[in-house]
Amino acid sequence: MNCDNMKQLLISYHNNEVDPGEPDAIKAHLETCPDCQLEHRSIIDVQSKFKQVLSTTAELVSPPPDAWLAIQGRLDPNRNRFAGLTERIARATRNFLDTPVWQKRLVGSLTALTTLALVATVIL
Ligand SMILES: [Zn+2]
DSSP states (O other): OOHHHHHHHHHHHHTTOSOTTHHHHHHHHHHHOHHHHHHHHHHHHHHHHHHHHHHHHHHHOOOOTTHHHHHHHHHOGGGOTTTTHHHHHHHHHHHHHHSOHHHHHHHHHHHHHHHHHHHHHHHO
């Protein structure tokens, strides 16, 4: 393993996100390479400071008392305006397919006439 590979893997290694077998090769390289040891120490230092800032900031911030209720309301599937849309489209399609051909042609003709009337209204 060379230093370029190491620098790409060090953050993942620090977060225990490397593939099995890689930690041994990474440890072996770290034991012998001062540049990568320095890089690894700087990653540890930055992440430690980042965690410290996050925990300090989290202690200072508190959500409004009704925050959880607002989140729950947004997660409620009954509030989803698209809930059941697929079923409604399927039902409308089934109803349309079950109608006699003359009715489909009538609906098609009326739709075309309405579209033409709207276009003519906009153009004229
Ligand atoms: Zn190295």
